[in-house]
Amino acid sequence: MGRLRVLAPYLLLAVVLTIFPMVASTSLVNLGVYVLIFTIAAIGLSLLMGLAGQVSLGHAAFFAVGAYAQAILVTRYEVPMLLAIPVSVAAAMLVALLVGLPLLRLRGHFLALATLGLGIIVTVTVRELEYTGGTSGIYGIPKPDLGGRVYNTPAEYFWLLAPVVLVSLALAAKLTRSRTGRALGAVNDSEVAAECLGVNTFALRLRVFVLAAGYAGLAGVFYAHWLAVVSPEAANFPLSVSFLLMVVLGGLGTVWGALTGAIVVEALDEGMRDLIPQVIPGASGEVQLLGFGVVLVLVVILMPGGLAQLWETVRGRLAGRSADPGADEPDDAPLGPELDALLAEADVPEPGATVLQVQGVTKRYGGVTALSELDLHVEAGEIVALIGPNGAGKTTAFNIITGVLPPTDGQVEVRGTPVTGQQPHVVAGLGATRTFQNLQVFGSTTVRGNIQVARHLRSRAGVVRGMLGLDLAEEHTIARDSDRVLTAVGLGHQAERPITALSFGQQRQVEVARALALAPTVLLLDEPMAGLSGAEREHLSAMLRRVREAGIAVLLVEHDVGAVMALADRVAVLDDGVLIALGTPAEVRVNPAVVAAYLGVDDEDQQVVQAAAEEVQQ
Numbered sequence: 001m002g003r004l005r006v007l008a009p010y011l012l013l014a015v016v017l018t019i020f021p022m023v024a025s026t027s028l029v030n031l032g033v034y035v036l037i038f039t040i041a042a043i044g045l046s047l048l049m050g051l052a053g054q055v056s057l058g059h060a061a062f063f064a065v066g067a068y069a070q071a072i073l074v075t076r077y078e079v080p081m082l083l084a085i086p087v088s089v090a091a092a093m094l095v096a097l098l099v100g101l102p103l104l105r106l107r108g109h110f111l112a113l114a115t116l117g118l119g120i121i122v123t124v125t126v127r128e129l130e131y132t133g134g135t136s137g138i139y140g141i142p143k144p145d146l147g148g149r150v151y152n153t154p155a156e157y158f159w160l161l162a163p164v165v166l167v168s169l170a171l172a173a174k175l176t177r178s179r180t181g182r183a184l185g186a187v188n189d190s191e192v193a194a195e196c197l198g199v200n201t202f203a204l205r206l207r208v209f210v211l212a213a214g215y216a217g218l219a220g221v222f223y224a225h226w227l228a229v230v231s232p233e234a235a236n237f238p239l240s241v242s243f244l245l246m247v248v249l250g251g252l253g254t255v256w257g258a259l260t261g262a263i264v265v266e267a268l269d270e271g272m273r274d275l276i277p278q279v280i281p282g283a284s285g286e287v288q289l290l291g292f293g294v295v296l297v298l299v300v301i302l303m304p305g306g307l308a309q310l311w312e313t314v315r316g317r318l319a320g321r322s323a324d325p326g327a328d329e330p331d332d333a334p335l336g337p338e339l340d341a342l343l344a345e346a347d348v349p350e351p352g353a354t355v356l357q358v359q360g361v362t363k364r365y366g367g368v369t370a371l372s373e374l375d376l377h378v379e380a381g382e383i384v385a386l387i388g389p390n391g392a393g394k395t396t397a398f399n400i401i402t403g404v405l406p407p408t409d410g411q412v413e414v415r416g417t418p419v420t421g422q423q424p425h426v427v428a429g430l431g432a433t434r435t436f437q438n439l440q441v442f443g444s445t446t447v448r449g450n451i452q453v454a455r456h457l458r459s460r461a462g463v464v465r466g467m468l469g470l471d472l473a474e475e476h477t478i479a480r481d482s483d484r485v486l487t488a489v490g491l492g493h494q495a496e497r498p499i500t501a502l503s504f505g506q507q508r509q510v511e512v513a514r515a516l517a518l519a520p521t522v523l524l525l526d527e528p529m530a531g532l533s534g535a536e537r538e539h540l541s542a543m544l545r546r547v548r549e550a551g552i553a554v555l556l557v558e559h560d561v562g563a564v565m566a567l568a569d570r571v572a573v574l575d576d577g578v579l580i581a582l583g584t585p586a587e588v589r590v591n592p593a594v595v596a597a598y599l600g601v602d603d604e605d606q607q608v609v610q611a612a613a614e615e616v617q618q
C-alpha cells in the first residue's frame with residue numbers, strides 16, 4: 001500500500017506524458033518539449049536550493065557546459081549520442097566540482113554572487129573562443145537517432161524526454177528521503193547542530209552542487225539536440241533566472257515543484273511574449289526579464305512555499321488532517337531497557353580514563369578575553385559541571401571543545417586525539433557531541449526526524465545509494481533505532497509530531513535525546529534544565545545518572561546550582577573567563593572565591609551557594 005502511494009504520482013504522470021502529445025496541438029507539444037528539458041535542469045536546482053539551501057544564480061552555466069560538450073562531441077568528433085551523453089554530463093559535473101571546491105566555502109549571498117559570476121565567465125568564454133563557435137555557436141547538431149529511429153517531431157522528442165524526466169524526478173525525490181537528504185535538511189535548519197552530530201556539511205553541499213550541475217548538463221544535452229544549435233545564450237543570466245523562478249514558483253520543499261514551476265514559467269513566458277509587446281510597443285527581451293522579476297518578487301511575498309505549499313494546504317484540508325497529529329499515550333516505563341541498550345552502544349574506555357582534555361585554552365575577541373588559559377579534564381563515567389555567572393565563558397568553552405570556534409591559544413584532545421581547530425563533525429566522529437543553550441532543533445522535521453539525523457555517523461549510504469534506493473535495509477535500521485531512542489528517553493509518544501509543535505521544555509529534551517542517539521563517549525550539555533518543569537528536571541537528572549553509570553563522560557553547563565550540586569562529581573567554576581575553582585561539590589560550595597563570584601548575581605543561585613556554605617560552616 002505504502003509503495004503504491006509512492007508510485008501513484010509517477011504512474012499518473014507517465015499516463016499524462018504519454019497522452020499529452022496525442023491530444024495537444026503541435027505548438028503546445030513543442031512548448032511541452034521545452035518544459036520537460038527545463039524541468040530536468042530545475043530538478044537539479046531544486047535539490048541545490050531546497051535540499052542544500054544554496055542559491056545559485058549561474059545554473060545556466062552548467063546547462064551550457066552540457067550543451068556545448070554534447071555539440072562538440074557529436075559534431076566535431078562524431079561520437080554517438082548515447083556515448084556522448086555521459087561524457088557531457090560528466091563535463092558539467094567536473095566544472096561544478098572545480099568551482100564548488102572554493103565557492104562552497106562561501107555562504108548566503110556571496111555564493112549567489114559567485115555563481116552569477118560563473119555564468120558570466122562561461123558566457124564570455126564560449127562567445128570568445130573559436131573552438132566553441134564564437135557568437136554564432138555550434139550548428140548542425142543532429143536530432144537523436146536511436147537504433148535507426150530519428151526523434152524529429154515535437155511529439156517524438158516529447159516521448160523521448162518523458163522517461164528521462166520521470167526517472168530524474170524519482171531519483172531526486174528518493175534522494176530527499178535518504179540519509180543524505182535528511183542530513184541536508186538538518187544543515188538547512190541548523191548547520192551547527194548538524195555538524196555537531198557528525199554531518200560534514202561542506203562535503204554534502206559539494207556533492208549536491210555537483211549533482212545539480214549533472215542535472216543541468218543533462219538538460220543542456222537534450223536542449224542542444226532539440227534546437228540543433230547551441231549559442232552563448234545557453235549560459236545567459238536570463239536563463240538562470242528562469243530556472244530560479246521555476247524552482248521558487250514550484251516550491252522549494254519538493255522536487256515535484258521543478259515540474260510545476262517549469263510548466264508555469266514556460267506558460268508565463270509564452271503569455272508575456274504575446275502580452276508585453278501589446279502593452280509596451282517595441283518592448284524587448286529585457287522587459288520580459290523584468291516581468292519574471294516581478295513574478296519572482298510576488299511569489300516570494302505572497303506564496304513563499306510556492307505551488308507546493310498551496311497543494312499541501314489543499315490536500316491537508318481535503319483529508320481533514322492538521323499538520324500536528326498530536327501525541328500518543330505517554331510511554332509506560334521510560335528509562336527502561338531501551339535506555340540500557342542505547343547506552344551500551346557508546347564506545348567508552350574503562351572508568352577513570354581521561355576522555356576530554358582541555359589545556360591552556362584561551363579565546364579572545366579583540367580586547368575581550370572570553371576564556372583565559374582554561375585547564376580541565378573529564379573522565380569516563382564522570383559528570384563535571386561548568387558553572388559561573390553570565391558571561392563567564394562557559395558557552396565559549398563548549399564552542400571551542402566541539403570545534404564550533406577555534407581557540408586563540410591552547411589544545412583540546414578527545415580520547416587522546418588532538419581536535420584543536422577541527423570541524424565539529426570531526427569532533428563528533430570521535431564521540432563528543434553537545435546540546436545548545438539556544439535551542440538548535442531541526443525545525444523542518446518531526447521529533448523522529450531529529451533523532452534520525454543523529455544516526456548519521458552510524459550509517460553509510462551516500463548520494464548514489466540514496467538515489468537508487470540501495471539503502472532500504474539501512475533506512476529500516478535507522479528508523480527502528482530512532483524509535484528505540486525515543487522510547488528510551490520517554491518521548492516515543494511524540495515521535496510523529498513536528499518538533500515545533502512541542503513545548504520549549506520538550507524540545508530541550510529532544511535535543512538531549514538527539515545527542516544521546518549518537519551514542520557519545522563525551523556528552524556536553526549546555527543548560528539542559530532551562531525551561532524544564534520540576535518533573536522534567538528530575539527525569540533528566542535520573543537519565544544523566546544512568547548515562548554516567550554507562551561510562552559516558554558528561555560536561556554540564558547549568559544555571560540550576562541545586563541540580564548541579566546534586567548531580568556532579570566535580571564542579572569547575574568560571575568567572576570572567578578564568579577558572580576560579582575546581583573540586584567536588586562540597587569543596588566548591590565553601591570556596592570563598594565562588595561565593596564572591598556569585599554575590600550580586602542571580603538571587604536564587606546566590607542563595608543556594610550561600611546556604612550551602614553556611615551549612616558546611618555550622
Ligand SMILES: Nc1ncnc2c1ncn2[C@@H]1O[C@H](COP(=O)(O)OP(=O)(O)OP(=O)(O)O)[C@@H](O)[C@H]1O
Nearest residue numbers: 365368370388389390391392393394395396397437
Ligand atoms: N562573538 C563574540 N564577540 C565578542 N565577544 C563575545 C563573543 N561571544 C562571546 N563573547 C563574550 O565572551 C564572554 C563569554 O561569553 P559566553 O557566552 O561564553 O559566556 P557564558 O558563561 O556562556 O554566559 P551565559 O551564562 O550568559 O550563557 C562574554 O563577555 C561575551 O560577551
